[in-house]
Amino acid sequence: MKTIFSLILLCSLSLNIYLDWQRPNSFLKSVFNDEFETVLVTHTKTNDTAKTSEKPPYQASFAPAKNHPAEQRFANGDLLGALSQWRTSTSHTQSTSTVHNWINKLKNALNSATSTALAEYLLFVQNYLSIVPNDFVALQFEAEIFVAQGERVEAIYRYIRLFQQYPEHAYLKEVITELISLELNELLEQSNWHELIEKGQIWLSEQPDNLVLIAHIAKAFLALENNLEAELLLTQLSKQQQQHQLIAPLLAELNSKHQQVETIPLVRHGEHYILQARIAGQQIDLMIDTGASITALTSTQFDLLAYDVNFLTARRVSTANGVVEIPFYQSTGIQIGSKQQTPFEFGVMTSSTQGPGLLGMNFLRHFKFEIDQQNAQLILKPRQ
Template sequence: MRSIINLILLCSLSLNIYLDWQRPNSFLQKVFSDDVETLLVTNTVASYTTETIEQPPTQSLLAQAQSNPAEQSFADGDLMEALAQWRTSTSHTQSISTIHNWINKLKNTLNSATSTALAEYLLFVQNYLAIVPNDFLALQFEAEIFVAQGERVEAIYRFIRLFQQYPEHEYLKKVITELISIELSELLEQNNWHELIEKGQLWLSEQPENLVLIAHIAKAYLALDNNLEAELLLTQLSKQQQQHQLIAPLLAELNSKHQQVETIPLVRHGEHYILQAKIAGQQIDLMIDTGASTTALTSAQFDLLGYGVSFLTSRRVSTANGVVEIPFYQSAGIQIGSKQQTPFEFGVMTSSTQGPGLLGMNFLRHFKFEIDQQNAQLILKPRQ
């Protein structure tokens, strides 16, 4: 009985569904159509999203780069405009890494860049350093631009200053040494001794252990027969440094000069002879006096002396006017011709302002000497 009732209900429901489907504005047709449309839209969005994700990002990034005015200006070669836009940008270009990327790209073109381009590079990096003054990469690039421009002296100065600021970058010492060696070698080839010494002494104050630098300066002194300065420079080195392949030949040359016979031109002054000596960087006229035990300068000559003079003591000495007390000083050395004595003591005749000083035996006794009166020469021979 229950089965018959269920069958009757099922038939009734089916009939009602059929009759509703046939009506205009059927409720069942509307519901069914909305479900299908929703399903189709959902599948379409999912398909589009999948395709979008799978597309490579190259075109998107390229468009982003083209829309970045700072990068576009740099790509166009307008460095100053790129820097100006970098400063005002609020995007990711407001980062140091962007500038570093630009600098690395410019570095790759240094060897082929024109002088105009190099000038633009320098202006660009110096304007950036005005904003970020301690940027190591930018400071190094600035020095490298000076090298590329042929401004080697300025480049050396920049690299020295950079190494002082960042001593952890040990390789900078090698860069500085190589640049100094090139610069001094050119001056050496030109026999430009005075400029070599001037520049070399400046750099030596910054790199006192640079043997290449010391060797070049010593060569210049020897070429100028300024053996005293060469000896002072070389003898301050350690024994190990003196055996270095650059230093040992210079010491041998210096020793050879010591062994040579030296003839010093003299000027007659009545029955006496006057020669020129160098003391404390000054040329001083001295009259040979074999009866004087020590060398003495006039007060006027003493006032001319430059560096390296220190007071020792006051002593009583015998003069033509009797026994007097005079001050004694010590200088780094005295040089006559190529011969020198280091260190060297001398007195100052405070009561004497005119005429030459006196060359005494504290210099002459170190040599076998004779005065060639006929040719007006002082002959100095090394003592064996």
């Protein structure tokens, strides 16, 4: 009888378990599923930890299965095919890790890669950046490819933009400075002053405190006898910066030029003499007029000035045609030979369009000067 009672209880329990299992919100199912998932997750994490510890430190944490189609294509050298396969078959979480793994492998081959391989690397990473445009690892790899290709200028632009976007990576500034130094030293060795100034000023607008850049540009200006631009560049620096080992010798050279006796070639113009001056970056013909208190340009000459000119006021002046009112402007400076004055005021003869302007005493009075008529030279000596 006891056996029959136990059998009835077992059957009743089995029936209840069966009926509960068939219910949509089965309590037993939830318990068994939770336990199963806990075991599965724990097991997976353990395996993942083991796999991660075996990886070199530069690799990302995700490593696709070796038989994955995208991995197979990458291993076979089909970079664009791998990228296409990756794009359609992986999640966004896995995407970055996968491509970063590939990029790290390609980085290791940069130094030994052929020009054809480098072109394929560049196409690969630029295709990836068209999908994920702000990926730091890919952007840096793109710049490194340009370096490997010998496209140093292009690499500099890439690194500057990368540093602007990710300023927290301070080491990028050192990379930029090193690449700029290499490029400018090469131009310096070639005495390619104009290209050095052109490139240097573009980069200086991005890195205004880069003393290596400033020193190279100033050297180029001094080599071209454009002392005014060199002085403007160097004197804007702080006292501490002016004592820097790259800057101090250039300031000494500039000061030495100021102390030198300068001879300026002249061209006879009737009883007068004409010389060339530089104002606001333009070569301007001026006629020496020791009777004029101010320097004056013709309206045609003034129209040539493109920058660094500010209107001051209108003043009444005496001319050969009587008293007239003319506008006055201020430039960053005037340079004649290696001599300059900064800043510099001049008037504009609005009624005069032809012929040279006039070089007046507002420049000449800063020097001991004489005109060597026999050799057609203006001699400028520093005032003690």
